[in-house]
Amino acid sequence: MFFADESITTRRKIIRDAVGIGLGTATYGLSFGALGIATGLSLIETQLLSLIMFTGASQFALVGTLAAGGGAISAVSAASLLGVRNLAYAVRNNTLLKPHGLQRILGAQFTIDESTAMALGHEKGVDGEAGAKFAFWATGTSVFVFWNIATFLGAIAISLVGNPNTLGLDAAIAAGFIALLWPQINSKFTLLVAVISAVVAIVAIPLVQPGIPILLAGFVAAILAWVKAMKNND
C-alpha cells in the first residue's frame, strides 16, 4: 500500500503544478486575447487561434506579424516555423503516450512546451512512465482550459479599453517574449545565436518586407546550429 500512497501524493503534486502552470500561461493568454483584437481580428478569429493553433509563440508571431503589416504569407510562415519544434516534441510524446484514436488527436493538440517539459520531468519520478503520462495530460488540459478562458477575457477587456499601446501593451508583449526566451539562453552558444539573430533582424528591418526579418533570424540560427554540429563531428 506504500506505493499507492506515494503515488497519490505525487499525483496531487502534479495536479498542483499543472494548475500553477496553467494560471501562469493565463497571464500571457490575457495579452494574446488583447493583441488579437487590437490587431483587428474578430473575437471568434482570436479565440480560434487559441483553440486550434494552441501554441503561444506561434499565435503571437502570427498576430504580431499581421499587426506590423507583414502580410499573410510572412505571418503564416513565421507562425509555422515557430511551430516546428512541436513536431520534435510530438515524436517524444508519441513514444511516451502510445495513444489510440481520439487520444492521438488530443495528445497532438496538447503537445506544447509546458506539457512536454512536465512529462520529461516526471519520467524519472516515483511513478515512472505512468507519472509522466499523467503529468502530460494534467498539464495539457490545464493550460488548454486556462489559455482559452484568458484569451476570451483579454479580448473582451481590450474591446473596452481602446488603443492598447496607451497601456504599454506593445512593450509588455516584447518583455513577455524575452521572459520566455530567457531560460533557453543557458550557454555561450545560445547567447551568441540570440544576439546574432537579433542583429540580423534589426539590419533587415528597413531592407525587406515586415515579417521577413524574423524568418531571416531563424535561418541564421539554423545555419549557426548546423555549423556547430559539423565542427563537433570533426
Add this chain to the structure above:
Amino acid sequence: MTEFFWPVIIASLIAFALKFAGFLVPRAILEHDLFKKIIPILPIGMLSGLIAVQVLAEKQTIVFDGRLIGVAVGIVALVMRAPFIVVVVLAAFVTAIGRAKGLWI
C-alpha cells in the same frame, strides 16, 4: 469574418498538422543527429528576431520609443528573478506612465 480569417485558419491547421505529424513519423527519421541539433536552436533565433522587431520596428522603419524603456525595465526585473507576470506588468506600466506624461511616445 475579417481579412485575417484565412491566415488564421491556414496557420492554425499547419500548427496542428505539425503536432500530429510527430505522432505519425517513424522515430528514427526525426532522431537524426543533425535534426536534433538544429530544432532546439531554431526557436531561439526566431524569438530573438521577433523581439528585436517588436521593440524597434514601425513597419519598415527603426524607431526608438517607449517600448525600449519598458523592455529595459522588464530585463532588469528578469535579472532580479522576478516572476513572469511581474516582468510583463512592469514593462507595460513604465511604458504607459511615460507615454501619459509625454516623456516618450
